[in-house]
Amino acid sequence: MKRSFVLLPLLVLWGWSLSGQQERRTAREELDKAFDTYREKSITQRQFTHADIEPLIRKREGNGLFEVSKLGASVEGRAIYQLQSGGGKTKVMLWSQMHGNESTATMALFDIFNFLEGRNDGFDDLRNALNEHLTLYFIPMLNPDGAERFRRRNSYDFDLNRDAVRAAAPESVILGEARSRVLPEFGFNLHDQNIYYNVSGTATPATISVLAPAYNREREINAVRKKAMQVIVAMDELLQLYIPGGVGKYDDTFEPRAFGDNFQKWGTSTILIESGGYPDDPEKQYIRKLNFAVILHALESIASGAYEKYDTDDYFRIPDNDSKLTDLLIRNVDVIGRNGEHFKTDINIRSGEERPRITDLGDLSVFYGYKELDASGYTWMPGKVYEKTFQSVRDINPEEAMSLLKKGYAAIRVKNTEGREKTNLPLLVLEEKGNLSEGLYIGRPGYFFLAREGKPVYAITDGEIVKL
Numbered sequence: 001m002k003r004s005f006v007l008l009p010l011l012v013l014w015g016w017s018l019s020g021q022q023e024r025r026t027a028r029e030e031l032d033k034a035f036d037t038y039r040e041k042s043i044t045q046r047q048f049t050h051a052d053i054e055p056l057i058r059k060r061e062g063n064g065l066f067e068v069s070k071l072g073a074s075v076e077g078r079a080i081y082q083l084q085s086g087g088g089k090t091k092v093m094l095w096s097q098m099h100g101n102e103s104t105a106t107m108a109l110f111d112i113f114n115f116l117e118g119r120n121d122g123f124d125d126l127r128n129a130l131n132e133h134l135t136l137y138f139i140p141m142l143n144p145d146g147a148e149r150f151r152r153r154n155s156y157d158f159d160l161n162r163d164a165v166r167a168a169a170p171e172s173v174i175l176g177e178a179r180s181r182v183l184p185e186f187g188f189n190l191h192d193q194n195i196y197y198n199v200s201g202t203a204t205p206a207t208i209s210v211l212a213p214a215y216n217r218e219r220e221i222n223a224v225r226k227k228a229m230q231v232i233v234a235m236d237e238l239l240q241l242y243i244p245g246g247v248g249k250y251d252d253t254f255e256p257r258a259f260g261d262n263f264q265k266w267g268t269s270t271i272l273i274e275s276g277g278y279p280d281d282p283e284k285q286y287i288r289k290l291n292f293a294v295i296l297h298a299l300e301s302i303a304s305g306a307y308e309k310y311d312t313d314d315y316f317r318i319p320d321n322d323s324k325l326t327d328l329l330i331r332n333v334d335v336i337g338r339n340g341e342h343f344k345t346d347i348n349i350r351s352g353e354e355r356p357r358i359t360d361l362g363d364l365s366v367f368y369g370y371k372e373l374d375a376s377g378y379t380w381m382p383g384k385v386y387e388k389t390f391q392s393v394r395d396i397n398p399e400e401a402m403s404l405l406k407k408g409y410a411a412i413r414v415k416n417t418e419g420r421e422k423t424n425l426p427l428l429v430l431e432e433k434g435n436l437s438e439g440l441y442i443g444r445p446g447y448f449f450l451a452r453e454g455k456p457v458y459a460i461t462d463g464e465i466v467k468l
């Protein structure tokens with residue numbers, strides 16, 4: 001049912017009934033402007049803690065827009081808050097970061113709080129529509145203990161997303177009780193997935209993945225799940241303007257212990273958003289903006305009822321997620337084996353937390369890399385360790401390191417290894433007695449050369465391809 005509160009300019013701005021590429025593009029430009037204005041400037045990278053966000057929540061107590069309440073505390077005693085806004089009939093609950101290292105949507109929620117507090121910027125019609133038709137319940141950072149260590153699990157080492165039914169952890173109790181108290185019609189379950197998810201059959205990262213979780217093993221579609229699917233189609237339409245072909249649909253196998261599946265089962269139309277990877281966005285700041293835009297768009301669509309025009313068939317047309325990406329993929333390398341035999345391999349490198357490592361070898365033709373190189377005609381060369389030992393990484397500058405690289409050195413040794421993880425030297429930094437093995441195997445640091453006629457032509461170093 002379409003409601004009549006909407007003014008014509010807003011229709012054009014958000015591009016529904018009059019829709020068409022042009023209007024949707026306008027919507028995107030307006031959202032981009034809003035993001036620039038309202039981005040929470042105290043959060044600039046994806047690793048932050050409860051102490052960083054608590055003042056941003058507390059300062060909103062009694063500000064007239066948000067009703068802030070403490071829902072309870074984590075295992076280690078960190079307060080978990082709910083921010084409620086609007087006075088509309090349709091209740092929508094949004095919770096983020098039940099996995100402590102999945103912070104992208106948390107950043108976007110604070111941007112949205114700032115946005116909701118704005119005025120006289122051309123968005124007042126939208127704000128009024130949201131306030132009038134929706135009551136929003138935000139629960140940012142459901143797992144602050146995990147966030148403290150930037151890891152997935154809570155302080156019991158539980159995956160909270162497998163604790164929806166047993167509810168043994170206080171964080172799970174908080175979310176479950178919030179749901180039974182509010183009985184939201186819609187729910188947004190906000191997560192991050194690893195950056196190696198791609199859109200099935202393509203090299204495009206699944207920068208955003210979506211799911212209307214199943215509520216039973218048969219994966220049936222009832223009225224509750226159908227509405228979640230319709231909202232997702234509306235979201236996909238906007239996202240295609242930002243990341244054409246970059247939206248994947250998550251696997252809908254029923255997980256009886258997960259929150260999304262149970263919210264759906266308990267009668268809340270639940271939408272899962274998973275923030276994945278995007279090229280050259282390690283801190284996920286662009287993906288944060290996508291979250292800001294798509295969550296606002298979804299809320300608007302719920303407030304106006306516009307989502308109801310969408311077909312569930314279009315939900316199933318969203319391509320599936322796959323997991324075939326790697327950071328660096330080098331194809332068709334010639335390797336000289338132990339007995340002098342030649343063989344061909346592809347080399348898969350992932351950057352990981354500490355340093356890049358080789359994670360797969362063999363025929364990797366079905367995989368894709370954020371960066372790729374066809375090394376046909378080049379031979380694998382392990383690289384030497386520089387003979388002189390440095391006191392620390394501060395005793396060698398990037399220019400000197402580059403000249404060692406050009407001479408076929410892939411690694412140096414230092415007496416004091418402090419700070420070696422943070423160096424931007426194009427060399428592997430080993431400890432005093434460390435060595436770089438000659439062999440090519442899974443787990444080996446991803447630092448080596450590709451040679452032609454015995455001379456290094458490319459250095460593979462620190463996750464980059466360097467032409468020498």
Ligand SMILES: [Zn+2]
Pocket residue numbers: 099102191192
């Ligand atoms: Zn997650």
